[in-house]
Amino acid sequence: MKKPEEIAREQIDQKLKLAGWEIQTKENFNRLASQGVAYCEFCTSDKKFADYVLYVEGKIIGIIEAKKSGYLLSGVFAQSSHYANFIPKGAPIFQNAPAFIYESNGEEIYFCDLREQDYRSRILSYFHTPSSLLNLIKSDPLRNFLKNIPLLEKNNLRECQYHAIKNLESSLAENHNRSLLQMATGSGKTYTACNISYRLLKYARAKRILFLVDRKDLGSQTLSEYENFKISNRSFSELYIINHITQNTIPEDSQIVIMTIQRLYSILTNTPLTEEDEELESSQTLQNVISKIPYNQSIPFDFFDFIIVDECHRSIYGNWRAILDYFDSFIIGLTATPSKLTFGFFQSNLIYSYTYEQSVLDGVNVDFWAWRIETNITQNGSVIPPKSLIIKRDKRDRKIIYEELDEELAYSNKDLDTKVLNRSQIRTILTEYKKLIYSQLFSERKSEDESKNLAYIPKTLIFAKDDHHAEEITLIAREVFGKGNTFAQKITHTNKNSKEAIRDFRTNPNFRIAITVDMIATGTDIKPLEVLIFMRNVKSSGYFEQMKGRGCRSIDDQALREVTPNAKSKNKFYIIDCIGVLDSAKILSTPIIKGDRAQTPTLKKAIEDIAKGIITPQNTSLLASKISRIAQKIDKKDEAYLQKLLEETFIPPIQTPLQGNFGENKEEYDFIPSNSLLSLSKQLYTLSNILEEDITLHPSTPTPLTQEEQKEQLANFITAPFNHASFRNSLINIAKILYIYIDELNTDEVTLSQPIESTNQIEDFERFIIEHKDSILALSILYDKKKIHITQNALEELKQKLQESQIDIAKLWKSYAKKQNKQSAYKNLTDLISLVRLGYQQIKELHSFAENANKLYELYLGRLINKGIHLTKEQRNLFDTIKECIITEGYFSQKDFGEYFADEGGIAYANRVLGDSFKLEVCLEELYEALVG
Template identity: 25%
Template sequence: MNKKQLSERDICTKFITPALKEAGWNIQTQIREEVSFTDGRIYVRGKLYTRGAKKRADYILYYKPNIPIAVIEAKDNKHSVNAGMQQALGYAETLDIPFVFSSNGDAFLFHDRTVKDGDIETELPLNTFPSPEQLWLKYKAFKDIADEVDPIVAQDYFADGSGRSPRYYQQIAVNRTVETIAKNEGDNRHLLVMATGTGKTYAAFQIIYRLWKSGLKKRILFLADRTALIDQTIRGDFRHFKEAATVIKNKKIDTAYNIYLALYQGLSDNNNNDAYKQFSPDFFDLIIVDECHRGSAREDSKWREILDYFAGATHVGLTATPKETKDVSSSEYFGDPLYTYSLKQGIDDGFLAPYKVIKVTLDVDAEGWRPPKGFKDKDGNPVEDRIYNRSDFDKNIVIDERRTLVAEKITEFLKGSGRFSKTIVFCVDIEHAEGMRTALANANADEVARSSKYVMQITGDNEEGKRHLDSFISPSEPYPVIATTSKLMSTGVDAQTCKLIVLDSNIGSMTEFKQIIGRGTRINEDYGKNYFTIMDFRNVTALFADKEFDGDPVRVKDAVQDDDISGTEDEADDALLIDDLTGETVEFPDPETPDVSFVAEETEEYRTRRKVNVNGVEVVILKERVQYMGHDGKIITESLRDYTRANIRSACATLDAFLSKWKQADKKRAIVDELEEHGILFAALQEEIGSDFDPFDLICHIAYEQKPLTRRERAEQVRKRDYFTRYGDLARNVIDALLEKYADDGLADLENPAIITLDPIKQLGTAPEIIRAFGGKAAYDEAIHDLTEELYAV
């Protein structure tokens, strides 16, 4: 056997896998080959998108199904034994795996990430690969896991037989949390930061399950501040707890359960009727706090009293947006995050939907509006003579024409992208949401005539709208399509198929901004949701450029900070909260809760606060631009051509370099696939430049400013050269048919071996007859190669 002639897969099958089995690794439960651990980033340009390549490890080894312990990168024998090490190390860092190997079938290079002094890399013969127990002992020593903690750390995940298992980042979050709690090193407060849409609740379920099943934690409380969060949780992953779990309602306590789900409001109120005191302070030994950046982050909040009462329990905070200001700190209470999985990382991995931004600038917003002398409002009262700007509109003054234009712009987008694309319009307050519902109903009169639920106001005070919130969230329910809201839908709403988020509110809070963006980040490919669009009328997306947008949380509480972006006037307008289940007014002094605009209609402040309403004002769009998310997670304004040129030139700096790469490629389609994996959308380019052009010509034209030829022009050039006269009649007829096929369909079909079985080629003869006409398979392949070279002759 000549190893040099074997493929990488043959090396795995004949040398690496047998070495692993000989070392004691179970091929059924401990060895996984060709493991894709990301979904491949989605790239968006225009209305089109493509997925990039998935990250895939050749081998991941598991001590237990929940504990990945080693990664192996294989190469064929033409490479050295250490050729795959850098790639493997990159995977290991992402996957939080300590032991890394590369192999070419001759030996293993072992990189031990747990080594602090001495040789970090050693070469091992094939027959000396470490056993599972050897690596597990090294793992435990590295993680400082004592023998008595071993059963807790090794406790299996919950498995329901569906084949569902945690994604790699969920696995890291769960394992780090379980290991930290199991070691019990004196700190009983912990924080996990995971972007919206990445499955925090599923991770929480697995943490609770493993700690409960191992016997370490016997009574657990899952604490939230929104009814929707509790309802989604008990109906979702927590349903597997069955009779062991209960939801605390109406402040009725039954101590017979193991797992409790509760609202803060269900455990406490302002009248000292604190239901949580029916439990003894040591009743719970684990408390999971969902969305912990909200009420519980404040030292002086009523909600913090509940956590302080159960101070002896282990507290784990979950959030996508840790709150870190001069007054409030999630990390001061919960500690620095055990693990952070950001929005940017989720998009890079392809687990979260990317976004494009349509930024619309209205003249009155950019330049301000000053009423002419003697101008009166709709009630006939004089309008104060001053300049009104973006922060005034819909809060202090309402311009009918502005709302109409915003509604028309939203409708124009939906008519171009899909009238039934679920849309959330974020407004300044409840009155603005009411007004936008009317403006959107008028702009979409045709659809509203079919169903009055096409546009609905879904706010904390609107019972009819709240009843349809579940229908809006459900992918299978067509209505409502457009939801106007203020704060209700900014968090805790699992809107899987939301394709358009409209920002027509003056959002200054980074926390709120992240939560709002999170409404669109879920992917649901079954319903065509692969990316979403943000339509910004208030320049809110300028927050994307803020260093806080997707960085790790930094503790700044008690620091001097004059430019605190999170303490805006919009958040502190009201301290009253209407519970979204009961409709009761609850007073919790927490200005950062996302529900702050749910002001009870009957309050004097709401009744007396007056907005000036005017009409007869001309409002026009000054500027509109489309922005995309770049490779580094930053928003960029760039044309499709500029984007394509930059990406192609990063791979091939010159035309000569590209032509050389194209000529040397066995299959031209491979180059096209590679470029598409890096975000080049040839379908979008053909839509903009012309569908008759081959990817080769699109590349040469856009990246290197060459004159493009259509596919038919290239085919005719080959015919004029009469290059294939050396073949017989049948072969020449096949070549002519192939040229015609190319002119119609492009290079993909030309390089496909099955093309001779398709019309019109198959009309000329059977596949064996066609192959024989060229003198055999090798001669046919050579003819196709020559034909390709002739087509792309420069």
Template identity: 25%
Template sequence: RADYALFIGNTAVGVIEAKKYEVSVSGAIDQAVDYSKEFEFSGKEVVPVEKYETQDTYKVPFIFSTNGRPYLKQLESQSGIWFWDARNPKHPRRALESWFTPDDLKMKLSAKLEEEANKDLKEDNDYPDLANRPYQIAAVKSIENAVQEGKHRILLAMATGTGKTRTAISLMYRLIKNKRARRILYLVDRQSLASQTANALKDNKVGSQSISSIYGVKEFTDKIPEATTRIQISTVQGMVKRLFSGEKSDEKPSPGMYDFVIVDEAHRGYSEDKEMSDDEMKFYNQTDYISQYRRVVDYFDATAIGMTATPALQTVKIFGEPVYSYSYEQGVLDGFLMDHNAPHIIKTKLSEKGIQFNKDQEVNLFNYDLSRQEKFKMPENIKYDVDAFNKQVITPEFNRAVCDTLAEKFLDPNEPELGKTLIFAATDNHADMVVQLLKEAFVKIGNPVNDNAIMKITGQDRHRDDHIKQFKNEQYPNIVVTVDLLTTGIDVPSICNIVFLRRVKSRILYEQMLGRATRKYKGVDAFDIYDAVGQYDSMKKVTDMNSVMKEKNVSRSIEEYYELAENASDDKAFKEYKTQLVAKLQRKIQRLDDKQSEELENVLDQTNLATWAGNLMAKSSTELQDEAKNVKAIGEYHLKPRTALISNEKDEVTSVTQGYGNDNERPADYLESFNHFIKDNQNKMPAIDLVINRPSDLKIEDLRKIQNELSLHGFKENELRSAWRSTNKIDVAASIIGFVRQAALGIPLESEDQVINRAMSKVYGMTEWGPVQKRWLERIEKQLKENHVLGPNAIEAFNGNQIFKEKGGYKRMKTIFGKQTDEIVRIINENLYA
């Protein structure tokens, strides 16, 4: 057995306690001195002492223990070089793969004690303006709290578009400023993201200085940081190569080189993500990728922070549960992200029936390896559904039909105000095909576009970095076709249209795709999804990124949502309608230009409309009533309608529909689901039973309760009307009462006007009414059209309705109509539900 004191020059800085095996110490330290007694040091002298205590009276800052075995993760407690920083008791004891260098030890010795730095960090309330949104500050605070608690692995979950990079920059600035970190490694998985991060450090400023000018920053092309370097950016691939591929020792980072490692997009590595450039090291499956960056994280004696919009199981296993989460839905409600409309489902003859190949049929086969077509005889009967299109079977005519429809009805690169479009193709060859077909489609309808208006940007694009910059900053390209390259970290706020021409099975990849369009874009209240392969429907039940504005064909006004929230029958319904109200407000606010925003902010006496709307989510029912005036002001504010060119050119698409209800169903299926729901619940839900069997007893609050119940199950009046019109080719503006009774009793569906006109014609014909009485009858008719019901009797009708109550209620009606007051209500009820 041999024990050693570690020296830098003549200064003892640590202890090696060797167990079981002798250790050979060389290279990492200047010298090793054999000793047999415990000791303390002062200055440059080593003085033996009788007792050595590290907990309270440490004299040697660093403790090492090893048995000589090389580090092995599976036998972590029995291998490697165990290290503990005795000056910082909360610093976790852990096994290292190799020795610290003298520079590592010098850097650690010069660092402020962690406890002292944590205190400074906690007392520092200065958060840079570059990330001063409330949730960004909350995210930084949560990470710093975890650091102060001694956590060594930390996870942050923030929705795409909420500024994870800016949040990370703010965190790095504060950690370095308060000397809690001496040097930080920022890991990304793609060179384009490394460049983007480097640019963000140059562009974002604290005061008048950029972060890069305040702190030394090394980019991913620089292998080893300098002594003054505070932030180093690297790709995971590059760091793996430097650490584990046997490169020169002078280019290999040491275990103590960084105090923090921040892993951007820590979820990455899903198996479908194959689109890296040729000069980037490829990982062919998720396990391989995750294990590699985990090796990097484990190598350094550093606190590791993972950042992602979509935490995956393996991410949580490495970093633990998120210390802070900010969801897509919350971002929409707070006014920082853009909601999406119901998806446009594009179906063609081929997508609906599939493509059938028969045994012994000779077909053309494209050989991707040789880039040529070959003849092939089918060994058996095979049918391909739409999820195999453009991957297992190339379908030019399917793509042509979809591209023609997109060009005719939805997209126009010559109209910048419509926003930009990102199309997800299945392969690089498929992307080429789509670019060409789209250009042909615009020529076909007499709307030719510039050659660079539609472009492919994939891993095979040699000029992809330049093209990404053009996509972000210039008018063209307006439409970009990609595979996976643009799924992560690319910030192009003007993307307002997402097109799916490929099916993916990964929830994480799908959410990253949608995330490309969630950033706010002036004048656009929600982005659109065009789905030709059933992607949205296949992911609807597993993703958290469904539309916050739940109604697919939105017809309710802001005022109506406010009224539904105000009259909600329970807390669940109140929260649901309040959510819809805030989502509707945020959509309208996003469409305001600067002049309109300033005008409304003056009217409402608010400094930021989006923040005001987002704060409504925290208000109680009583507090929400105080905002009625402001809600009404925004609701009544007139906006110019958005327009888009629509062509009537013939195409081969069989249908373009929007989904209905919670399950994104087709119109006929949605109506069938509603019929089943009513029949199955008419004896279970008293409110529904009342509509069916005793409709004349309905009160306004009963109807509100019915609407709330049905809404929570995905059934809304405007959607039922739209689905009925689409299925039966008849426009019947029926009320929810009519739909419930039609489903349960099979009676003909009548429009609301028909029902009310029938009832009121009986009332108008009762007698010769005077002018005052006629005006009051007209008011009754108006209330019927707004509320669908009047009340089970005259007392309930006129005392329960706020409009009549304010005018004197039932007592006033008696002075106007006399004995006929009760008869009017009875006749209305009898004929409303005849």
């Protein structure tokens, strides 16, 4: 048996050879035998031996300290760097001492560049090539340039973009190899990335940056952003070489490389990639976890200095993580909706967060209003009576079959559009939406010409459950609105021209309704979009936020009118909830991890593994669960067919049946051939327990078999049906629900159509302010109208108490605004005064405190004029400053003069300016009383 030291040396030698190093010993040493030579057991000047000394073009450039397999490397640097300091005098060497230090146990490789400021070891997947080290030694380290990037100037950047870039450069300067940017949809993530790329190429002298997307059409969208990005009136593509990779080669002169992660995987592993795979999101194109990327000489691990990962909330860190781990690159993540998994991958280094709520307040995005449409069948399902002649459609070829029901077919709302499709339900929802457009949602756009109204309804995106559901919605939408093919179109992954359709939806005034499943759910920028209709539920909170983000993007008024001629501006968008998506509990988007998998295998994969003889506690338990669910939902004909196949796969009972008594729990179980899906499910579950818990079996009759042989025999017996392709394929096909019934007998009707108001927030708030009117100072002042000033501290206390009671002030404001049909948002701390007064019913309408205070201020100035008092310019400036302070903080005291007018002389300045016309105390009290009351 090989020793751990020998195993490690063999692995190190293998990885050095992969990188192009020739390994030599003292006996055959020739430092010029190759561009890169790794000399084993090099004797240092203090008579110690370095495991490997690296020569490039005959000169020493680096050291490798080898440790045994499994050795922890973080404490080895002192030893390896010691060798670097004791290279014999006169030895040919780059820059007087080896610059590059490695430690390795065969599996792991630590690397350090001693020329870096605050140098720090980092983990590599492989060793550098000799030419890579030669290029590195000829220039200053990248990490040193990152510490000296010139200060960013704001210029035309949005505030959020400016802070995102500034914080990222600080993170990179501190040598954080992973940095996460959370930026709301519509805030310009890609534009920010263009700015980042330019500054890294120019000031950090980056050689190559990868912009990674997970869908092909997003790559094209990103390419356009880079090409349109201007630097001093020159386009990015004039200054730097940009390549959108759609084939399996990357030009070496590329400086910006845009591609899907699927394409990158295909290039690295030389795996074929279909065009369809690249059109799908990465989470849909790979079932198995990639364990490790093999070394690729054409794309070495140091090929990219930076990797920008777009939409980095997705499953890229599960199945595809090994691709990112292959590269020695700084990784920058961009997302609007990070999940727990995202934070974990980026080592919780969230360098900047710009939320959707902040983007609405800043006018970057528009807020959403919600409307609920409920129908009888959507809520309750329906029943098709026996003897009814019903249409049954094959989902594979859309073939129609007419079938007479032997018994009634009852379906619930959960079966809708998967097991049973009711066209009346779809028609009822779309008809109600058609009525709402100009009566409730966009009444200001209604004209006398009905044909124009229908021609230019707001751009609308409908989310369907699957491709077949989307097909039905498309056909019925054209019928309901009385329009043609251009008016309503399906955009799903089955569309070969989906890219052109998305572009057309964005710009064509005649294309008004798009129906999709997932294709436009994330990443796609369609600014004129004003209505999202949910006819499918979404349980992932991150995914729902991404879908919601399709409608939030702001757009210039003129640009909107070019595609929606009857619109004046886009100041909101609507979510039409037809399924309860706003009510359903959301979960974080995190993968289910079993063993070394980052997502639960599909039924097909689980069955194929069993057929291959991969019978483990995990996959037998998983298959038991999946088959149990199938057994509960299939119809009697399919059940009978599968039972017949199970009987055909019959094998004799096992030689020594385990009956009655086995294991610690003394469970009783007869292992006989399964004759139903439920019995098969139960046997698989029992098998998973036996395999996992190491149960001792007690057969009813003596047997010469060992325990392991008995378990193997039992496993083969229970899983025997999966050895037959007919059973495997039938089970997989039936599980897909290949047929869907079309209910044309039951008509639907609207049971509810109304705006969704967050009344709970209002009710909670109004209950809170009554309960605490005596215990919280700000509430006490406003409730009793006490002659005590509301200070910033009092408002801060109220804000904290509200937050502790789970009352979200921004959402509360929005709830009141929607209730009163107003366009308004919570901005300043003093807006709490308006909320409390509204809650106490002291005022009837919601206005921001600033808006109200400015009006009252003008009235106050008018009263002064009526008294014959005309303010001087200095007095007016003084009063304006006091007014602004009251608007933001609630009160202005005499001591505040020392802060706001420190340069002018504080209170002395105020007294001089006011002169004999005003007494300071009286002036402050009058202003407070006038604005706050």
